[in-house]
Amino acid sequence: MLLYVTVGTNNLERAIEFYDPVLSTLGYVRVKTSEDEAGYAVNANSAAEFWVLYPYDKQEASAGNGSMIAFAAADRAAVSAFHAKAMLYGGHDEGAPGLRRYTPHFFAAYIRDPDGNKLSAVFDQPE
Known part of the structure; x- marks a missing residue:
């Protein structure tokens, strides 16, 4: 459905220092x-x-x-790693890893990057 998404930054070097380790928890590479x-x-x-x-x-x-971008995670551990790395590299907590009310297996974490963009990692399957 989507080809790509973008978020803005005011400091690309800082953004790369944040996104390289955070997105690697979900299998992304620059x-x-x-x-x-x-x-x-x-x-x-x-x-x-x-x-x-x-x-x-x-x-x-x-x-x-x-606005928020939700990334699919491979499992609950990846959701937790995404959140932990985000906190380590200058992100801000918007919701610790855990089950949410949307479906019985909706396990998600919510963060903001250093520029304030809201992101989520979600695993929505039985563990």
Whole structure:
């Protein structure tokens, strides 16, 4: 359904230092880097599916109120690792790993990156 998603940053170097270890917990690798953007994919030979970049209009990046990107996790351990790495690398807690009310197996964690973008990792299957 989606080709790719982007989030803005005001400091690409800091964003890369955050996203490299955090997204690695979900199997993502950085596949592209330029002076303005970094792209991540699950397969190193694939096109980037997630981008962090300086806004093209050269204005300050800001987080959208009500916006969130949810990444699929391979298991509950990956959700927990995502949250732990995010806290270690400058993220902010928006909801510790745990079961949520959406389905009987919806295990998720919620964080904000250093620029305030809200992200989630979710595993929604029996463990």
